[in-house]
Amino acid sequence: MKKVYLLTLLVLFLGSTRALSxxxxxxxxxxxxxxxxxVATIKDPDPxxxxxxxxxxxxxxxxxxxxxxxxxxxxxxFLNENFAFTPGLWFTTKNIFIRNTDGYYSGVSKYNLxxxxxxxxxxYYSKEIIDNLKLVFAFGPTLDFKLSENVNGGDGxxxxxxxxxxxxxxxxxxxxxxxRPQSLFNxxxxxxxxxxxxxxxxxxxxxxxxxxxLNKGFINMIHPHLKFNDPYRTKVNSSVKIRSNILxxxxxxxx
Numbered sequence: 001m002k003k004v005y006l007l008t009l010l011v012l013f014l015g016s017t018r019a020l021s022x023x024x025x026x027x028x029x030x031x032x033x034x035x036x037x038x039v040a041t042i043k044d045p046d047p048x049x050x051x052x053x054x055x056x057x058x059x060x061x062x063x064x065x066x067x068x069x070x071x072x073x074x075x076x077x078f079l080n081e082n083f084a085f086t087p088g089l090w091f092t093t094k095n096i097f098i099r100n101t102d103g104y105y106s107g108v109s110k111y112n113l114x115x116x117x118x119x120x121x122x123x124y125y126s127k128e129i130i131d132n133l134k135l136v137f138a139f140g141p142t143l144d145f146k147l148s149e150n151v152n153g154g155d156g157x158x159x160x161x162x163x164x165x166x167x168x169x170x171x172x173x174x175x176x177x178x179x180r181p182q183s184l185f186n187x188x189x190x191x192x193x194x195x196x197x198x199x200x201x202x203x204x205x206x207x208x209x210x211x212x213x214l215n216k217g218f219i220n221m222i223h224p225h226l227k228f229n230d231p232y233r234t235k236v237n238s239s240v241k242i243r244s245n246i247l248x249x250x251x252x253x254x255x
Contacts (some may be wrong), residue, residue, distance in 0.1 A: 004197050011054060022125060026078040032090065034213060035072040036248030040096050040221075059101045060240045061156070063108045068093030069109075069246060070179040073121070082125050086138065091147075094189075094223070094244045100157035107156025113185055113221075118143040119193055124148040132201040135141065144189035160184055163226060182226055190216045195250055209252035217244035 044060040072090030079085060094113045099106060121140035128134055151160040163184040197211015220240040 009127075016157055022078050022081045022084070024078060024080050028076045028078075028208070030074045030076055031088075031250050031254075032070070032072055032074065032088070032250060032252045033250035034250045036070060036213075036246050037065050037067055038094055039065050039095060039245045039247055040095075041241075041243050041245060042098060043156065043226060043239075045239050061099050061101070063097040065100040066095035066097045066110065068095050068246070070117070070246070072117070073243075074121075076123065076254070083125075084123045084125070085250065086119065086121040086123050086140075088119045088121070090142075090143070091115070092117050092215075092246065094217075094221070095152075096242060096244075098159075098242075099187065100159065104227055106252075107158065109155050109157035109160060111150035111160065111185070112152050113149045114147045115144045117163070117191070119216075121193055123197065134199045136197050136199045136209065136211065136226045138195040138213075140193055141192050143193040143218070144191055146183075146185060146187045146189075148233045149183060149185045163223070183223050184226070185221050186219060186223050189219045189221065189244065191215050191217045191244075197250060199254070205255065207255065209250065211250045213246075213250045215244075215246040215248070217246075219243070 040059060042062045042063060047122045048077060068091035070090055072089050072092075074086050074088035076084045092115050094115055095110065096108045096113070099108045103209065119142045120142060121142075122139050124137045126135040155161045164181045175207035193213065193215045195211050197209055199207050199209045201207040222240055
């Protein structure tokens, strides 16, 4: 009897839910959790610069895609019942896994990076396709500011140690071009965010979201201030271009 009673309440609850108000001027908060994979692109069109014969001057390739996560909060301001402007604040990992091959030497490194992202996104909500369920599409830029960078384990590719002046085997070769430690990765990235998913209203105050997203980076992740003009000191190949592409499963709740 108790089970029948609880089931009846559940049916009544689901059958009487109303979607959140999405009229012009309405404001809602949403929270995002997005486990993902950095399918980074790595290009090295000039793998062996002339006159440079030292470690980490060889060919740089991607060793694999690396998992990560993004989480944060958004404010959704509705321009009308279908469109919302959605700024937010996210914290996102952009991890990469690379291999450096130079002659007989080959080594790999995993680099872990954390960025604070400021998305400036437009969202489109469809009409209800079934009761309380809408399709959602999002598109817009993200401004990405690096918070930290670390090497995960040993630096087999040597790029980290060389940028930081920590190449202990041969200090004369383990130097950035200006003789000072330098961050290996760019402090800023500009991305473009795309997503598609579905939003389901539990009641008139809360809705749940699930979807897929792509956050494509456009700026080379290698720090622009690394010096490449001294072949006897700088060993990070100046032709290397690394750009992030974060594919993620997006989950969210909106109030």
